Every structure is written in structure tokens, then in C-alpha cells.
Amino acid sequence: MxxxxxxxxxxxxxxxxxxxxxxxxxxxxxxxxxxxxxxxxxxxYKVINAMQEHNLDYTNFYWNTGYGYDDIGREKTEKIFASVFNTEDALVRPSIASGTHALYLTLSSILQYDDEVIAISGKPYDTLLTVLGEEGNEPGNLKESGIKYKEIPLYNSEIDWERAIKEITMKTKLLMIQRSTGYSFRSALTLTKIKTAIDKIREVYPNIYIMVDNCYGEFIDDIEPSDVGADVIVGSLIKNPGGGIALSGGYVAGKKEIINRVANRLTAPGVGKEIGLTYGTTRNTLQGLFFAxxxxxxxxxxxxxxxxxxxxxxxxxxxxxxxxxxxxxxxxxxxxxxxxxxxxxxxxxxxxxxxxxxxxxxxxxxxxxxxxxxxxxxxxxxxxxxxxxxxxxxxxxxxxxxxxxxxxxxxxxxxxxxxxxxxxxxxxxxxxx
Known part of the structure; x- marks a missing residue:
């Protein structure tokens, strides 16, 4: 009592x-x-295995100054995240300020003038609508850069992959799926539903990019969207994967060519992942992942x-x-x-x-x-x-x-x-x- x-x-x-x-x-x-x-x-056990696979050791918690060249802890962190999410590569940085920032980096690095992105899970979260230029008129939004946007509502709480296939055009470069409910009143999309949609779309368009906003969804299941066909997944370290320990940051995990483009957008073409201070956050980031x-x-x-x-x-x-x-x-x-x-x-x-x-x-x-x-x-x-x-x-x-x-x-x-x-x-x- x-x-x-x-x-x-x-x-x-x-x-x-x-x-x-x-x-x-x-x-x-x-x-x-x-x-x-x-x-x-x-x-x-999956997280522990990834840390052991890449020989995480105490010296990896030290960090550099200046440009951040040869930061072994930063490189080790990104290899561990890639293993956990079963992807070719990952970008994990405290300089990614939020999940929305990570999404913006990914979209703006893949999409170019006159390309089209389609949200196939209905209306995205409010902040992303500003990024896309669908709400407000903030400088630097994707519409300002000549990027076109469409969205397809969910059908009976599932991705309407048949309509998505019909809506794809020669200009469509990327399909976007928001796993979480956001500010809608629906259940989050299960990985079974996401996999079905990706498989059906890939039958017709095998080379189209598919990105999943994985915010709030990490470690809910024993697999992730990257295990069911997503080319790239994006999230925030002050949500699930940071375990309440990470001080800041976000991650992008996926195909190596995509991560290279995103890294070039975050820093500069030619240096990409090779620079960028971790400001002593490596220990918190990895311990947070361990707790997650x-x-x-x-x-x-x-x-x-x-x-x-x-x-x-x-x-x-x-x-x-x-x-x-x-x-x-x-x-x-x-x-x-x-x-x-x-x-x-x-x-x-x-x-x-x-x-x-x-x-x-x-x-x-x-x-x-x-x-x-x-x-x-x-x-x-x-x-x-x-x-x-x-x-x-x-x-x-x-x-x-x-x-x-x-x-x-x-x-x-x-x-x-x-x-x-x-x-x-x-x-x-x-x-x-």
C-alpha cells in the first residue's frame, strides 16, 4: 500500500x-x-550485436575539434546505426536539429528542379507541409525550388497503392510514407501495410525512390521499414532511438548513394561525411541507442x-x-x-x-x-x-x-x-x- x-x-x-x-x-x-x-x-540483442560487430570501444567516445576529420567515434556510430537498421550506410549527426530537418535534408538532396514527390500516406505532419511549400511561404521551401508535390489519401487506413501507381508520372522521383499518425486520427501504418504497398509499387516502378518517415516508430517491431523495401528511413534522436539520453540530433539510414547525397547537403559536396563535429555527444548517442x-x-x-x-x-x-x-x-x-x-x-x-x-x-x-x-x-x-x-x-x-x-x-x-x-x-x- x-x-x-x-x-x-x-x-x-x-x-x-x-x-x-x-x-x-x-x-x-x-x-x-x-x-x-x-x-x-x-x-x-540486435543493438548489442551491432555494437560488438563494429568493435565499439571506450576510445570511440573521444572527439575532435575543428573540422572533425578522422572522428572514429562518429564513423563507428554511423556503422552501428546502419547495422541496426539493416542499411548500406547511415548519417547520424547532432547537427541534424530535428526529424523535420532530417526529412528536409533527404528530400532536398534527392529532388531537383521539376521533380515530383508524392506523399502516399495522406497529408504529412504540419511542419513538413511548410517544408514542401504547401502551407506558409517560408524561403527555401521545396516548391520555391521548383519541386512538385502531390498527396494520396489513405484508403480504409491503408496505403492506396493502386492509385499511387496511377498517379506516378515521368516526373515522379520519390514516394514518401509517414509511418506515424502525426496529427491525424488514425493508427500508425504497420510494417505489413508498408511492405504490401512497396512490393506492389516496385512491381511496376522498380527504380523509384521510397522514403519512410520513421519518427516514433523505431523498435516498435522486430524489423524496420528498411527491412521491407524502403530506400531510406529518417528519424530524430530525441525520439525513440535516442532512448531519452541523446542530447540532440537526427539520423538518415539507407542506400549508400542516398546517404552520400544527404551528407553533401548537410556539409558540402566533396567533403560529405568526412567532416562535422560531434561536440562530445557520441557517448550519449550510443548509450541512448543501447537504452532505446x-x-x-x-x-x-x-x-x-x-x-x-x-x-x-x-x-x-x-x-x-x-x-x-x-x-x-x-x-x-x-x-x-x-x-x-x-x-x-x-x-x-x-x-x-x-x-x-x-x-x-x-x-x-x-x-x-x-x-x-x-x-x-x-x-x-x-x-x-x-x-x-x-x-x-x-x-x-x-x-x-x-x-x-x-x-x-x-x-x-x-x-x-x-x-x-x-x-x-x-x-x-x-x-x-
Whole structure:
């Protein structure tokens, strides 16, 4: 009963809320957590094997100054990432500021004037629309460079590969797939669905480039999009693969010719991967990768608890408990602006850092609507740490992700319910149960 005492006395959680969450937790643990543990175990050994394969040693954590020539740790890190993702090569750098930056680098290095890119998984995440030039008019967007863009909506939550094949023209150079849900209300695309689409498209267009935005999806399964035919995958180190330890950065992993182009875009043609300081981050990056399979499994368990609790209260959630998961995000549809703000306040108040700060909607760069973000993280903006965000637009959906430890996610669930007791609908349902 010690856990109940500290949660109720120190965090102000009522016994009704504690008991409600405990009952839901009891029902989901045996049914859903075992599969997550099996995937975690497999991926943990995969990461260890990659580090041993490339003879990672303590001296690899040292780093150079100036141009960064002959940085053995940087080179070793990129070989390890390539092995983990089963690709020919990888670019892993702290100078890649975000997942969006990694996507922009990849798109702008592959695409040239008059080329066309097609998003075959529906509308991309908000920040990428700005990159593409579809929203806003920021200098340097791809449309400004003469690159054409089309998108194909999902059909019954699957990639409409038949339509994609029809839409491809002589100008189409790259197809783009966003694995994660983003700010839509759909389950993330499973690797089975991604593989089916890639296989069908390759039958007709064997040489077209296919890129997968892998953000939030790493280590969810025992394979990655690069194992099912993607030419290049892209992600952020302050999401899944950084394990909550990486200080910053992003990665691009794929075919060697693509990585060479991306490296030339990041630095300069002719020097590519040979330069670029790591600023002493190699240890954090690799230790984060080592932690990542376990951390992702903890985040997944937390997402399932959030989904189980709020679906039991009658709210529409995606993915549902029985859906196959392909990212760490749990979306909850409230149809109520105030409830979205409250749940973000609750997530913030459960944080070890900045718990006293109240998140507020604001005009965030790269977004067309105001966005509220709760992220009391050790690494600023880290969404593998427990966090929540929502664009302030109907139908008012909160997107919850991360949690370095399941216990932290459980605290977030309980504080969310406690905050939402201000709404009679939730209060009555909890008391009735």
C-alpha cells in the first residue's frame, strides 16, 4: 500500500482515481504487455550485436575539434546505426536539429528542379507541409525550388497503392510514407501495410525512390521499414532511438548513394561525411541507442494504459487496445478544447522537470494552428519522455507519447483523470464504476 499512499498524499490523487486506474491496469497487463516484452528483448540483442560487430570501444567516445576529420567515434556510430537498421550506410549527426530537418535534408538532396514527390500516406505532419511549400511561404521551401508535390489519401487506413501507381508520372522521383499518425486520427501504418504497398509499387516502378518517415516508430517491431523495401528511413534522436539520453540530433539510414547525397547537403559536396563535429555527444548517442529498446517498450506500455483508461470512459482513442501498434503515440479525441488543455496541464504537472509550469496554446513555428505542448523533459523537446501535445482545432485531439518508465506514464494517467474530474461527465463515470 506504500505506492497508493505516496500517490494519494504527495500527488493529490483521490482513492477513486487510484482504484479506477489500478483496475484497468490489471486487465491490460497480461493481455498486452507480453508481446511488447518479446519485441524489446529481440531488439536489445540486435543493438548489442551491432555494437560488438563494429568493435565499439571506450576510445570511440573521444572527439575532435575543428573540422572533425578522422572522428572514429562518429564513423563507428554511423556503422552501428546502419547495422541496426539493416542499411548500406547511415548519417547520424547532432547537427541534424530535428526529424523535420532530417526529412528536409533527404528530400532536398534527392529532388531537383521539376521533380515530383508524392506523399502516399495522406497529408504529412504540419511542419513538413511548410517544408514542401504547401502551407506558409517560408524561403527555401521545396516548391520555391521548383519541386512538385502531390498527396494520396489513405484508403480504409491503408496505403492506396493502386492509385499511387496511377498517379506516378515521368516526373515522379520519390514516394514518401509517414509511418506515424502525426496529427491525424488514425493508427500508425504497420510494417505489413508498408511492405504490401512497396512490393506492389516496385512491381511496376522498380527504380523509384521510397522514403519512410520513421519518427516514433523505431523498435516498435522486430524489423524496420528498411527491412521491407524502403530506400531510406529518417528519424530524430530525441525520439525513440535516442532512448531519452541523446542530447540532440537526427539520423538518415539507407542506400549508400542516398546517404552520400544527404551528407553533401548537410556539409558540402566533396567533403560529405568526412567532416562535422560531434561536440562530445557520441557517448550519449550510443548509450541512448543501447537504452532505446527498453525505453520504447516502457513508452508503449504507458500508451496502452492511457488508451485503456480513456476508452473505458467512452472516449474514442486510436489506436484501440486491440489494434496493432506501429508508433508510440496514443491519440484521444475529446471534442472539447478545455479538456485538451487540462490533460496537457496534467502531463506537465507529472513531470520531473518544470512540473510547476502551466502549458498554454501558442503560435509555434511551422504550425498553422496554435499548439499546446506539455513536455517537462530532461532533454528539451524530447518526445520519448512523457509528453502531450495538440493542435488547437476541432475535433480537439490530444496526442500523448513517451515515458522513459511505465511508472511515470501511470502517474500521468492518474493526474490526467484527477484534473478531468472538474468535468462532471468523467467524475460521474469514475464514481459509477
Amino acid at each position: 506504500l505506492t497508493e499512499d505516496i500517490l494519494c498524499k504527495q500527488f493529490g490523487i483521490s482513492k477513486d482515481v487510484f482504484n479506477y486506474v489500478a483496475n484497468i491496469e490489471k486487465n491490460i497487463k497480461d493481455k498486452y504487455f507480453k508481446k511488447i516484452e518479446l519485441v524489446r528483448e529481440y531488439n536489445q 529498446p527498453h525505453i520504447v517498450s516502457e513508452a508503449l506500455k504507458g500508451a496502452i494504459l492511457f488508451g485503456g483508461v480513456f476508452s473505458s470512459l467512452g472516449y474514442e482513442v486510436t489506436p484501440t487496445l486491440d489494434d496493432e501498434r506501429s508508433d508510440i503515440i496514443q491519440a484521444i479525441k475529446f471534442n472539447n478544447k478545455d479538456m485538451v488543455v487540462k490533460i496537457c496541464e496534467a502531463i506537465q504537472s507529472s513531470s520531473p522537470v518544470d512540473a510547476h509550469v502551466a502549458p498554454m496554446p501558442w503560435e509555434m513555428p511551422g504550425y498553422t494552428n496554435q499548439v499546446i505542448m506539455a513536455s517537462g523533459a530532461f532533454i528539451s523537446g524530447s518526445s520519448i519522455e512523457l509528453s502531450a501535445d495538440a493542435p488547437m482545432r476541432a475535433p480537439y485531439i490530444a496526442y500523448i507519447q513517451g515515458g522513459l518508465f511505465y511508472d511515470h506514464a501511470k502517474l500521468g494517467v492518474m493526474l490526467s483523470l484527477q484534473k478531468l474530474l472538474d468535468f462532471d461527465d468523467i467524475k460521474n463515470k469514475i464514481h459509477l464504476k
